[in-house]
Amino acid sequence: MHEDFIKELGYLSLASRLKRISDSMIHSGRQMYKNLNVDIEPNWYLIFKLLEKHGNLSVTDIAEKLQFSHPSVITIINKMTLAGYLQSEPCPTDGRRQWITLTQKAKKMLPEYQKLWVAGTKGIENMLKDTNFLTLLDHLEQELSQQSFMERTLNEFNNGTK
Amino acid sequence: MHEDFIKELGYLSLASRLKRISDSMIHSGRQMYKNLNVDIEPNWYLIFKLLEKHGNLSVTDIAEKLQFSHPSVITIINKMTLAGYLQSEPCPTDGRRQWITLTQKAKKMLPEYQKLWVAGTKGIENMLKDTNFLTLLDHLEQELSQQSFMERTLNEFNNGTK
DNA sequence: TACATTTACGTAGTTAACTACATATTATGC
DNA sequence: GCATAATATGTAGTTAACTACGTAAATGTA
DSSP, X not given: OOOOHHHHTGGGGHHHHHHHHHHHHHHHHHHHHHHTTOOOOTTHHHHHHHHHHHSOBOHHHHHHHHTOOHHHHHHHHHHHHHTTSEEXXXXXXXXXXXXXXXXXXXXXXXXXXXXXXXXXXXXXXXXXXXXOHHHHHHHHHHHHHHSOHHHHHHHHHHXXXX | OOOOHHHHTGGGGHHHHHHXXXXXXXXXXXXXXXXXXXXXXXXXXXXXXXXXXXXXXXHHHHHHHHTOOHHHHHHHXXXXXXXXXEEEEEETTEEEEEEEEEOHHHHHHHHHHHHHHHHHHHHHHHHHTTSOHHHHHHHHHHHHHHSOHHHHHHHHHHXXXX
16 A cells, blocks of 8 residues: 555645545546436536425525535536426526526436435445534534635744744 | 535535535635745645655656546646746656656745645644544545445445345 | 566546626616 | 616636546566
8 A cells, every 4th residue: 555645744635635535436426327327417416406495596596505606506507408407497587597497307317316315325424424524524614614724824824923 | 694505415415515625725725825925836735745755756656645646746747847846857767757856946945835834734723623533534535445435325225225 | 589568657638616707687876 | 767786697718636548668478
């Protein structure tokens, strides 16, 4: 086994490490869909489940709820529309907005996909069930939203020179 | 405050959430370097610290130690070379390999940059010091290396149909 | 020793997030 | 009620990881 330098760096490389883990899981998810011949992509579940919950939403609504930029949402929605899962219609009361809704194909396929997502959730749960990992993520995200990584670093940097 | 749908999904959206956190920290780091007028990029610290430790390494060595693909390493190294921090020379005993080393500029600047990285580490430590977060990351990465996210999901999926 | 295999590096193209800018529509305020 | 500001969507270009493929050098083997 080779040296794992990112692990060795501890807190310093936290962001790199979180990126490594998420990249690996997303990659594995993409491969799974491909192997099963399911024509969806790793992050589409977010849109599926969001529209399942809310019925219809605008691009901006979706971006806010996912904390994505709106161009990212547009890119995902365009692909899902091309794949026949979504349709858009102009909002009747506001000409700027688009109402995004699930198509019949999406509603038909959702129960099947839902089984996969439940299985994925269980797989992760098995690894982490005796831990407080999600609570720690809540904590970390809340801390970072109160004061950014840059602000924290600069504070420590300036303390060091006092 | 808006609905945080990714948080709401719990384990299902773990990968999306880790990506969100790492993206945000990396973005904040880039902004910090920009504000301080420091001409380095967020992941260059990995190369700096690796070469500081090992003296010189080949592209493949670096890729293995970081668990990056070698094209990713080449991209980073090309930029750092352009910025004057790295130089390459052919390995005298193996014509296929390049020895990557720090330049004088890099050695001169490293103590200053090191202060920033120490400050960043402290900033993260302050958020997580009373937790076992790094241990949980070790655990998660080890579990995922033993059995991929896809394998775990398919196992659970097939159990569900039995 | 010559040929096949492995290894190291490099290039091209993909992915999914982002910012910055453009345009159209709605809301606000004098 | 018209001009300005804010909002919603869309487009273009950036970033950093990846895979796939190509080439050159070294290694192994018949």
